[in-house]
Amino acid sequence: MTTHFIRQTGFAGAALLASALAAAPAFAQEAAAETAAMTLDERVNHVFANSTGWFVNLIFSNFPGTTFPWIVGWLVVAATIFTVYFGFIQFRAFGHAIALVKGDYSDPNDAGEVSHFQALATALSGTVGLGNIAGVAVAVGVGGPGATFWMILAGLLGMASKFTECTLGVKYRNEYADGTVSGGPMYYMTKGFAERGLPGGKILAVLFAIFCILGSLGGGNMFQSNQAHAQLVNVFGEFPGWITGLVFAGVVFAVIVGGIKSIANVTEKIVPFMGVLYVGTALIIIFMNYDMIGTAFRQIWMGAFTWDGAVGGAIGALIQGFRRAAFSNEAGVGSAAIAHSAVRTKEPITEGFVSLLEPFIDTVVICTMTAVVIIITGQLVTDPATGLFVLNEAGTAIKTVDGSGGVGLTSAAFSSAFDWFRYVLAIAVILFAFSTMISWSYYGLKAWTFLFGEGRTKELAYKIMFCTFVVIGAAANLGPVIDFSDAAIFAMAVVNIIALYLLMPIVKREMHSYLSRLKSGEIKKFQ
Amino acid sequence: MAEKIVVGYDGSESSHRALTFAADRARAIGATLVIAHVLEWSPYSFLTPTELEERHKRRSDELARAESALIAPVVKDLAGSGLSIETELKYGHIAETLCKIASEHQASQVVIGRTGHSNMASRLFGSVAGSLAQIAPAPVTIVP
Incomplete structure (x- = not known):
């Protein structure tokens, strides 16, 4: 696995290559010869890094005069504003959210419709993924244990962002004559803005849709096939990425184009089981190392505020923690608003309550498990003399016991306790x-x-493009892929959060109305 | 109020025998026959995003199909016999939902067909008839 975790190094290399290509013909010839000598994987990687660099640079540029990416600030400020504006709704409504998921408030006559549980489970299966396994390893590997603290904080705050966007997603969804529904930020941007008499809804919606397509090809696609391949290499030894890519693309094609529901159904049934197995194993490993629990949490706490030798110190931990949390739980990104909008409910706000459980399960529970297992099993190398972390040769991440990073690091941490777990983790x-x-x-x-x-042809064009990117993702290196994935998903958040700010008074009105009716007993439990 | 007999009907052969048996009983005691069909459904199952989107439409289709293919033909068959008939079409766990229907109608009896298999699955998880007999609010007759 490469150590291209830090964006700047990846780009500097790519920029250098690009300028070399443009500068002198002699160089160009040399470079062309070099390109010809590249393997297929290398060529894919080369072209990919060159063509996406500008976009990534734009999204991840720092606040002037600092090393703090403005996009991270954007997400955290938004989550904090929503948390305060809705009066810490994520804590106040937590119990009610669980009652809703259990079905206590569902009308039995609506049986057979999409339940709160189903909407939540489907949205979760979209977010619980490699962000929880590989992304967290990147955060802890670069930012040190302290990144975990910021990740948990970002998860807790993100619950309020998710609450806002999913309420709007249900409120402004389109219900068609044939009974199907379509929802998401595109619809609350157009319909919600029109309702409040605000301009620009259409423009935001179009921008969001463009970024959503890019995000679906990046974090929702290439990052996934890339890290799935990394895990396969980890278990079976080195082999070309395009092979994994082709197999994956074939199966995805069979499901989304061929409409072979059985594959998707089997996955949907195994994924929750895998999630439980993952958390269960993590808990066992944590309790096996119970004497280290205190040390691990001290490292998390201290690393969050002080210099511990990790890349970028406490600020590095904060950036990594927030960045990976946002990538993992997608709060404020707008994707969940699409998944949650199919639920059957008379009160859009109820889906908002249910959706705030999502960052909690995804980030506060599952991501934290991964981080604690990596820390507690001693994967990160410290200097015995100073107690500070030792960096790898490139200085881009903390040195790990076996030199792995990303999903490989998580795998190493879990297999240090149970050797067979690398196979379970691969699955x-x-x-x-x-x-x-x-x-x-x-x-x-x-x-x-x-x-x-x-239209059939238009939809098919998208689906074929999607499958093509599965192959590219598996063949490219982690560095450029992770940068592009993050950039595309965060670009969605830029547009989505503007809309959330402008529409949040609507959510507040709904929230007050619902909570007062709940208190007065007008809204009753059915069971 | 006349007595009511709830019969579970899913179009299978054994459910036909149960229906005939229940109709005879109802006629003999002058009871109303409630023909119930339950579509297996769990609110805790997992669906793909596309299935979520189409769920409301599918549900309407499924209800319409059950009504026209299952319920309507038997109601028509029994219409001439002078028997008083009601129907119920519901989603849910089959045994539990049949019990709920029986309670709502304050039924004096529940009749259900037996599938006749005793395969591995029903040994492990129990059959509809078996669980119904254990939890029903009224006497249950299982028709072989």
Whole structure:
């Protein structure tokens, strides 16, 4: 696995190559010869890094005069504003959210319709994925244990963002004459803005749709196949990425184009089981090392605020923690609003309550498990003299016991306790990657049809493009793929959060009305 | 109020025998026959995003199909016999939903057909008839 975790190094290399190609003909010739000598994987990687660099640079540029990416600030400020504006709704409504998922407030006559549980489970299977396994390893590997603290905080705050977007997603969804529904940020941007008499809804919606398509090809696709391949290499030894890519693309094609439901159904049934197995194993490993629990949490706490030798110190931990949390739980990104909008409910706000459980399960529970297992099993190398972390040769991440990073690091941490777990993890990674791809192919398709209209040929064009990117993702290196994936998904958040700010008074009105009726007993339990 | 007999009907052969038996009983005691069909459904199952989107439409289709293919023909068959008939079409766990229907109608009896298999699956998880007999609010007759 490469150590291209830090964006700057990846880009500097790519920029250098690009300028060399443009500068002198002699160089160009040399470079062309070099390109010809490259393997297929290398060529894919080369072209990919060159063509996406500008976009990534734009999204991840720092606040002037600092090393703090503005996009991370954007997400955290938004989540904090929503948390305060809705009066810490994620804590106040937590119990009610669980009652809703259990079906306590569901009308028995609506049996057979989409339940709160089903909407939540489907949205979760789109978000619980490699972000929880590989992304967290990147965060802890680069930012140190302290990144875990910021990740949990970002998860807790993100619950309020998710609450806002999913309420709007249900409120402004389209219900068609044939009974199918379509929802998501595109619809609350157009319909919600029109209702409040605000301009620009259409422009935001189009921008969101474009970024959503890019996100569906990046984080929802290439990052997944890339890390699934990394995990396969980890278990079976080195082999070319395009092979994994082709197999994955074939199966995804069979499901989204061929309509072979059985594959998707089997995955949907195994994924929750895998999630439980993953958390269960993590808990066992944590309790096996119970004498280290105190140390691990001290490292997390100290690393969050002080210099511990990790890349970028406490600020590095914060950036990594927030960045990976946002990538994992997608709060504020707008994707969940698409998945949640199919639920059967008379009160859009109830789906908002249910959706706030999503960042909690995804980030506060599952991501934290991964981080604690990596820390507690001692994968990160410290200097015995100073107690500070030792960096790898390139200085881009903390040195690990076996030199691995990303999903390889998680695998090493889990297998240090149970050797067989690398095989279970390989299966889990592949299934998570697959279910995330299926979900994102749907999100991307919704954005695609919003832009270009519905129709068999148009939809097929998108689906074929989606499958092509599965192959590219598996063949490219982690560095450029992870950068592009993050950039595309965060670009969605830029547009989505603007809309959330403008529409949040609507959510507040709904929330007050619902909570007062709940208190007065007008809204009753059915069971 | 006249007595009511709830009969579970899913179009299978054994459910036909149960229906005939229940109709005879109802006629003998002057009871109303409630023909119930339950579509197996769990709110805790997992669906893909596309299935979520189409669920409402599918549900309407499924209800319409059950009504026209299962319920309507037997109601028509029994229409001439002078028997008083009601129907119920519901989603849910089959045994539990049949019990709920029986309670709502304050039925004096529940009749259900036996599938006749005793395969591995029903040994492990129990059959509809078996669980119904255990939890029903009224006496249950299982027709072989």
